[in-house]
Amino acid sequence: MLEDLSHHILDIAENGVNAGADTIAVSFDDDGEFIRLTVRDNGRGMDEKTALSVVDPFFTTRTERRVGLGLPFLKQLAELCGGEFLLSSAPGKGTTVSASFSKQCVDTPPPGDIPSTLLTLLVGHGHISWKYVHRVGKREFLLDSDELKDALGGGNPFTDPALAVGVKEYIAENIGELYM
Amino acid sequence: MTEEKKKIRSLDDLRKIKEKTGDLTSARSEVDKVKVIIGMGTCGIAAGAREIMNAVLKELEVRNLHNVAVETTGCIGMCQNEPLLDVIRPGEPRITYCAVTPPDVSRIVSEHIVNGRIVQDKLYGRAD
Numbered sequence: 001m002l003e004d005l006s007h008h009i010l011d012i013a014e015n016g017v018n019a020g021a022d023t024i025a026v027s028f029d030d031d032g033e034f035i036r037l038t039v040r041d042n043g044r045g046m047d048e049k050t051a052l053s054v055v056d057p058f059f060t061t062r063t064e065r066r067v068g069l070g071l072p073f074l075k076q077l078a079e080l081c082g083g084e085f086l087l088s089s090a091p092g093k094g095t096t097v098s099a100s101f102s103k104q105c106v107d108t109p110p111p112g113d114i115p116s117t118l119l120t121l122l123v124g125h126g127h128i129s130w131k132y133v134h135r136v137g138k139r140e141f142l143l144d145s146d147e148l149k150d151a152l153g154g155g156n157p158f159t160d161p162a163l164a165v166g167v168k169e170y171i172a173e174n175i176g177e178l179y180m
Numbered sequence: 181m182t183e184e185k186k187k188i189r190s191l192d193d194l195r196k197i198k199e200k201t202g203d204l205t206s207a208r209s210e211v212d213k214v215k216v217i218i219g220m221g222t223c224g225i226a227a228g229a230r231e232i233m234n235a236v237l238k239e240l241e242v243r244n245l246h247n248v249a250v251e252t253t254g255c256i257g258m259c260q261n262e263p264l265l266d267v268i269r270p271g272e273p274r275i276t277y278c279a280v281t282p283p284d285v286s287r288i289v290s291e292h293i294v295n296g297r298i299v300q301d302k303l304y305g306r307a308d
Binding site for chain 1: 187188189190191193194195197198200201218220221222225226230231233234237238240241244245246248249250251252254255256257259
């Protein structure tokens, strides 16, 4: 199973990569009562029939295996945790997945290591424009991979291991400050 | 007196790291690089692939290695053997390691990536 919310974010964002998206926006929104995760990609999207099928664990478009567990896990977890799961998609437009979790519910997983998730996405898929927003109440931290690239002199700075490790600390420090 | 390491909080702090390391990475062409590929499907993530990815980056930073390109891939259908990590040294066959743990990472980096010796006890297979 995926242990915490940061693992789910990584999993759902990877779906966007596999859908051929070039821009993926991820948000983590903690309003005090609920935590809502949203992943929006501009990939190839799905028709209505496919969009309804992807929450079935025994549906997958892959040929390597016969199950597809990422979205069913997330849907089940959100519904178990007093939240809701929403998926909207249109062919050629992209897909948006959103899941919320009540902070009162004992089964709601901890946020987990979000900096590691973001670093994995930035390094693993440096060609994609990543937009991340982490909101806690009225405070927020924005991370835009294009801005980060520009600030660091263009190219793909995440291939430099020293910078990659630095970017992770930068994310961790800035998210940490939202909770102070 | 030892100076406490300054935390990285701003883009300026990141720029300073960039200045220090210079253009070591871009100076090399992609074909000369060792490629590391980590499976990042749902199965890989559940088995700890993200932690492997972070351990690889940390190890490359500590050893100051700039000739390695780290990539991720989706599920390849061998979910029970995740986390999977492949190493391709230029001109050599693709080596797949399975059930990789963070402590294995430093061995794979020092033995295989740096010295070209395959870590036999974690070996899953090779593709020529």
